[in-house]
Amino acid sequence: MTLILVGVGASVALGAALQRISGMGMGLIAAPILALLLGPIDGVLVVNVIAVINAALNTRSMRADIDWKKFAPIAAALILGVIPGAWVIPRVSTDALQVLIGVLLIIALSVVTLGKRKVPNVEGVVPSAIAGAVGGFMNTLSGVAGPAITVYAQAARWDQRMYAATLQPIFLVAGSLSFAGKEISGAADIGTIDPAIWVGTIAGLVVGVIVGKQLAPRVPKERARWIALSLAFLGGLTALVRGVIGLAG
Numbered sequence: 001m002t003l004i005l006v007g008v009g010a011s012v013a014l015g016a017a018l019q020r021i022s023g024m025g026m027g028l029i030a031a032p033i034l035a036l037l038l039g040p041i042d043g044v045l046v047v048n049v050i051a052v053i054n055a056a057l058n059t060r061s062m063r064a065d066i067d068w069k070k071f072a073p074i075a076a077a078l079i080l081g082v083i084p085g086a087w088v089i090p091r092v093s094t095d096a097l098q099v100l101i102g103v104l105l106i107i108a109l110s111v112v113t114l115g116k117r118k119v120p121n122v123e124g125v126v127p128s129a130i131a132g133a134v135g136g137f138m139n140t141l142s143g144v145a146g147p148a149i150t151v152y153a154q155a156a157r158w159d160q161r162m163y164a165a166t167l168q169p170i171f172l173v174a175g176s177l178s179f180a181g182k183e184i185s186g187a188a189d190i191g192t193i194d195p196a197i198w199v200g201t202i203a204g205l206v207v208g209v210i211v212g213k214q215l216a217p218r219v220p221k222e223r224a225r226w227i228a229l230s231l232a233f234l235g236g237l238t239a240l241v242r243g244v245i246g247l248a249g
Contacts, residue, residue, distance in 0.1 A: 009204035016208025023164030081136025095246030102240025
């Protein structure tokens with residue numbers, strides 16, 4: 001149990017620090033590790049809960065840079081992905097979905113990043129709502145909403161500082177909806193989580209928030225942007241690999 005707690009705390013701390021610096025990181029770093037240590041259902045559930053707390057703290061500290069008009073349609077559409085995600089978990093093998101999501105994310109991120117000059121500026125309620133719905137589905141399935149929203153943010157040419165800040169209330173809503181959806185549908189049960197795990201996650205979160213807050217002002221905006229993009233690619237790759245391993249097993 002000690003090694004598990006260390007792994008949980010360390011992954012949460014790293015995820016929290018990266019999220020404060022670049023805008024995301026908690027789900028991308030902590031979700032795969034916690035899913036491995038605690039199992040895919042309990043691990044992602046813990047990430048959903050701790051991500052809500054982390055996002056709430058970041059929303060407060062980064063509120064000056066949040067664009068609430070851009071937040072609104074994405075947040076409103078999250079539920080469109082959460083509901084089918086919660087329905088899918090206990091009924092359908094999610095491995096093929098993970099592969100599909102991973103491939104699509106990698107392709108989309110490659111297009112909007114490497115081919116940025118050739119991609120038209122895409123903004124509006126419909127594309128942002130699509131990003132929100134996909135993000136909600138992914139967050140419920142694997143604890144990761146950021147990559148889907150990053151695709152839209154890149155296509156819409158969001159400024160890095162505004163992007164990092166606006167993601168926080170989006171993650172707050174996404175995590176809350178995903179947790180509620182799982183509990184209501186019976187896809188997961190928070191009562192099955194060992195209390196010691198919560199101690200480890202909270203300890204890791206405190207460390208990560210403190211470290212991230214100290215480092216964030218020292219990281220240049222362009223470097224923070226590339227950290228965010230790298231994490232988004234990692235999210236797509238992680239989904240792909242987890243799906244392939246699941247199908248192979």
